[in-house]
Amino acid sequence: MRDLENKVIYQIYPKSFKDTTGNGYGDINGIIEKLDYLQDLGVDYIWLSPCCKSPQNDNGYDISDYMKIDELFGTNEDYEKLIKEANKRNIKIMMDLVLNHTSSEHIWFKKALQKDPKYYDYYIWRDKPNQIQSMFGGSAWTYSEEVGKYYFRLFDKTQPDLNWENENVRQDLYKMINYWIDKGVEGFRLDVIDLIGKEPDKMITGKGPKFYEYLKELNNNTFKDKLLTVGECWCSTIEESYKMCNKDGLTQAFHFTHQCLTHTNGDKWNQSKLDLNKLCENFDKWENEYSGIEAIVMNNHDLPRMISLWLNDNEYRKESAKLLITLFGLLKGNLYIYQGEEIGMTNAYFDTIDKYKDVETINKYNELKEKGLSESEIMNIIKLVSRDNARTPMQWDDTENAGFSNTKPWLSVNENYKEVNVFKDINSKDSIFNYYKKIIKYRKDNYDKIDKKAIFKTDSKILTMEKDDFILFANFTNESININIENTVLFKNYENVEKGKLRPFEVIVFNK
Numbered sequence: 001m002r003d004l005e006n007k008v009i010y011q012i013y014p015k016s017f018k019d020t021t022g023n024g025y026g027d028i029n030g031i032i033e034k035l036d037y038l039q040d041l042g043v044d045y046i047w048l049s050p051c052c053k054s055p056q057n058d059n060g061y062d063i064s065d066y067m068k069i070d071e072l073f074g075t076n077e078d079y080e081k082l083i084k085e086a087n088k089r090n091i092k093i094m095m096d097l098v099l100n101h102t103s104s105e106h107i108w109f110k111k112a113l114q115k116d117p118k119y120y121d122y123y124i125w126r127d128k129p130n131q132i133q134s135m136f137g138g139s140a141w142t143y144s145e146e147v148g149k150y151y152f153r154l155f156d157k158t159q160p161d162l163n164w165e166n167e168n169v170r171q172d173l174y175k176m177i178n179y180w181i182d183k184g185v186e187g188f189r190l191d192v193i194d195l196i197g198k199e200p201d202k203m204i205t206g207k208g209p210k211f212y213e214y215l216k217e218l219n220n221n222t223f224k225d226k227l228l229t230v231g232e233c234w235c236s237t238i239e240e241s242y243k244m245c246n247k248d249g250l251t252q253a254f255h256f257t258h259q260c261l262t263h264t265n266g267d268k269w270n271q272s273k274l275d276l277n278k279l280c281e282n283f284d285k286w287e288n289e290y291s292g293i294e295a296i297v298m299n300n301h302d303l304p305r306m307i308s309l310w311l312n313d314n315e316y317r318k319e320s321a322k323l324l325i326t327l328f329g330l331l332k333g334n335l336y337i338y339q340g341e342e343i344g345m346t347n348a349y350f351d352t353i354d355k356y357k358d359v360e361t362i363n364k365y366n367e368l369k370e371k372g373l374s375e376s377e378i379m380n381i382i383k384l385v386s387r388d389n390a391r392t393p394m395q396w397d398d399t400e401n402a403g404f405s406n407t408k409p410w411l412s413v414n415e416n417y418k419e420v421n422v423f424k425d426i427n428s429k430d431s432i433f434n435y436y437k438k439i440i441k442y443r444k445d446n447y448d449k450i451d452k453k454a455i456f457k458t459d460s461k462i463l464t465m466e467k468d469d470f471i472l473f474a475n476f477t478n479e480s481i482n483i484n485i486e487n488t489v490l491f492k493n494y495e496n497v498e499k500g501k502l503r504p505f506e507v508i509v510f511n512k
């Protein structure tokens with residue numbers, strides 16, 4: 001598995017990357033158009049959020065046909081062309097696999113509703129609901145008039161959970177995965193994979209008793225340990241996430257434990273200030289305790305932008321973006337970059353609910369309304385945390401719609417696009433994009449220096465990370481702080497180093 005280490009994976013949210021047809025939605029040809037940009041950045045894989053046929057209630061995470069690319073994004077031929085064009089540039093394609101649930105528009109579910117003898121058991125039916133709650137709010141059970149029973153769905157009511165206990169379901173999924181492997185897909189991101197072993201009657205959702213058995217069977221029947229696979233495991237500890245990474249499981253897993261540090265009592269809608277002591281403890285675990293390949297991730301389509309949540313996305317935006325990639329970029333494992341992160345894109349902070357499209361956000365809005373919160377109280381919560389913050393169209397330049405599309409995009413462009421865009425960033429002398437390139441190149445050329453144990457320390461304002469060859473100092477505050485260090489500088493995010501102090505959000509890496 002070690003040959004799958006030290007990779008850079010760039011996540012594309014296809015709907016918001018680049019529109020070439022003028023319908024306001026990004027598409028596959030738009031991705032092909034930007035492959036040179038990604039090659040220049042130095043990426044090894046592109047992870048594409050789902051592009052298969054879908055009613056788009058959850059932006060493609062509700063699949064109605066696994067073998068067909070949605071017309072919104074193009075055709076199967078376009079997808080195959082993307083694989084070929086990417087491969088020409090030494091970039092592999094990682095596909096997003098949604099195996100926990102389908103869309104209610106999937107033919108399997110439609111047949112299940114008609115009590116078809118084969119497909120009825122593809123889903124989970126009960127006479128009475130129990131207390132399990134959906135991740136998107138409310139009960140996880142929805143009553144079907146047609147069937148006269150409740151079906152289980154951990155997400156939206158249009159996303160019924162598949163019944164993994166049914167061998168036919170598993171075999172059909174393996175066939176589908178092998179179809180895409182034959183087309184040239186060389187990696188998979190497995191959506192909410194730790195939920196497939198659920199046992200709802202026992203109130204078990206994550207990592208059920210048969211989870212590891214299913215994972216092994218899935219692995220052995222499809223990607224084996226040859227392709228790069230990463231599981232999304234929201235409800236897992238670092239220990240649990242590593243447990244599923246081995247030759248019979250996955251290459252690696254996202255555990256998101258660092259993003260969860262600011263959740264108050266596990267509630268992401270109630271964010272608290274980042275505690276650097278906890279962050280150091282967390283890093284210490286992944287870097288020093290486990291021998292697996294860490295999936296280093298700051299951002300994705302489900303998270304508010306880290307720069308907005310943890311640092312300063314306004315007057316110190318560039319410094320903050322560079323601080324984060326210096327710190328995360330010098331950790332060992334595979335580095336995941338989410339579109340726009342490489343130019344310092346920020347939260348969109350839309351302040352009226354009509355601007356939001358995300359099903360989870362809208363459910364939350366309704367839930368808080370019912371609880372009696374005022375409009376401004378609700379919007380203050382949603383503005384900071386909503387998943388739409390990171391889903392706004394990619395900002396390519398300062399022309400109308402940020403060069404994403406020649407028509408009104410499906411989700412509004414972030415208002416700061418005239419200031420924050422690829423064209424402007426690449427042509428500026430303190431470019432974030434060029435800084436990302438430097439870090440990526442350093443990783444490629446010096447992985448032996450990165451792949452070392454690290455010591456993390458903090459006084460709650462400055463975080464230090466020390467490895468055998470270098471030491472990093474990062475100021476997480478907007479004040480200048482005196483420090484006493486002198487040495488050759490490897491990386492810095494201000495033009496010059498000022499001896500004896502760290503300015504707001506300054507990061508410096510010294511050679512030892």
Ligand code: GLC
Pocket residue numbers: 058061062098155191192232301302
């Ligand atoms: C994952 C996806 C998220 C989606 C959910 C249900 O968490 O990343 O976007 O809503 O699964 O498929």
